[in-house]
Amino acid sequence: MKNFGYTSVRDAGEAVRLAGRTPGAAFVAGGTDLLNLMKDGVTRPEHLIDVNRLDLARITENATGLRIGGLARMRGVSEHQAVTRGWPVISEALLASASPQVRNMASIGGNLLQRTRCGYFRDSASPCNKRVPGSGCPALEGWSRGHAVLGGSDACIAVHASDLAVALTALEAVLTVRGQAGERKIPIGDFYRRPGTTPHVENALRPGELITAVEVPRSQAARKSKYLKLRDRATFEFAVVSVAVAIDLRGRSVRDVRLAFGGIGTVPWRSREAENELRGRELSAETVARAGKALVRDAKPRHDNEFKVELVQRALAEVLEGLR
Template structure:
């Protein structure tokens, strides 16, 4: 780890002023991912701007939305009565992530910004287009058991590691970003990026911006929600495949449905085709199986991760089945 300058700020305005003056600076919140990357030499910011004392920790209902500040901890969100009642899918996803100790310090904004856990990205001796553009992708043709089956490119097959983000994309969240000129809003489904030819870019946050809050519209999906995480061990492991499923049912007919997957793409993966198929249909095993087949369109394995081509649809069916059973 290189020597770095440490600054602390207490307002969004001062934080944005500081970040705009130095392109090689980073915001520090929980730091659960950033510090690891610095220790390994994957990233080497010359300046850390501590924003933990900026007042962005609100969790509240405002009109027809639920507002969550970017600096609210994962634990605070998961355990908040409003979230458990109105957005149980988000609470379940958060509780499935990391360890209790990490959730206590990890923030909502930091969770969104965390980077892939691909071993080639973390190993500075290995080729990785995310870490060093143009060096190649060691995972293609290498050890790729954890890697993507959707939205890949010949530049990168890494996966996004967050559980929280899977729930947020399913819940149609909006990200509110701020810079010195004001705020702008981005649909959560558009915040993260697929690798394409620029795998070093994980998201569409601009260099002079910070995440200030999430806005999540109210819905009628809270009674039949489930987050399924398939992993190698039950404690502190990243998903091989995860599924966020939420249903709005009326006499066993699906009025609304949300489906998203983790562990399968460079960004949280929304299953729009499967959702469109299920809307208006009976919540039956046959329809769940057909939806899972539709969800796998264009899926591609890379050798060691070929098992995901079967695990993923099976997980979709299981998540939908469990969500339905909560009626």
């Protein structure tokens, strides 16, 4: 591991000013992903800015929704009564993530910024367009079981890793970020970037910006929400396929619904096409089947991951059946 500088800060303004004037700086909170990337030689920050002492860990509820501080820990959010009561999909997604030890340490902001688990990206000896732009993508012709079937490009098909990001996409959350120019808000649907020709540009953060909070609107659909994660083992494993559903039902009629998926897309994948097949209709097996078909209509699977096309449709049907 290369040498790096370290500074612990007490104020968010100080944190972003330091990041802005320090080339190669990176924020660190729980460090559960960043430190592994550093050990593997995948990322080499020149300076770490420890933000753990900032007052950004509060979880508050008001008439319009939920506000989660960027430094709130995964465990604290998953167990918070306001979250489990009004936004259960968040709690379920967090409890399906990582291990209890990691959830005790990992911050919400860090979880949303975790890097892909693509083996080629994590192996510093392999070419990877995310890590070294223009070096190539071995997954295109190599082992691709864990890769995306939606949102990929000729430069990258790496799947997005965060369970929480999938849940927040279904809830239409908004991220608050702070940089040297001040504070701004980014809808989560605009935050993550598909790879296109620039897979190394993964999100809408500007250099030196820090996620300070996540705001989640209150809704009937959010109260009746659910997360299902299918994985190769029961714990401490990333999604093969995951489904987040927020739905407002009147009897069996769908008044409103929002669907997001993990394990299948290069970003947390929202399918408005599938939603449109459900909204305003009775939640029947036939309607659900049409929604599943709409979801995967543009899928581009490879030999190793073509099973995901069928699996995600079955997962969606299982979640919706459980919410009827």
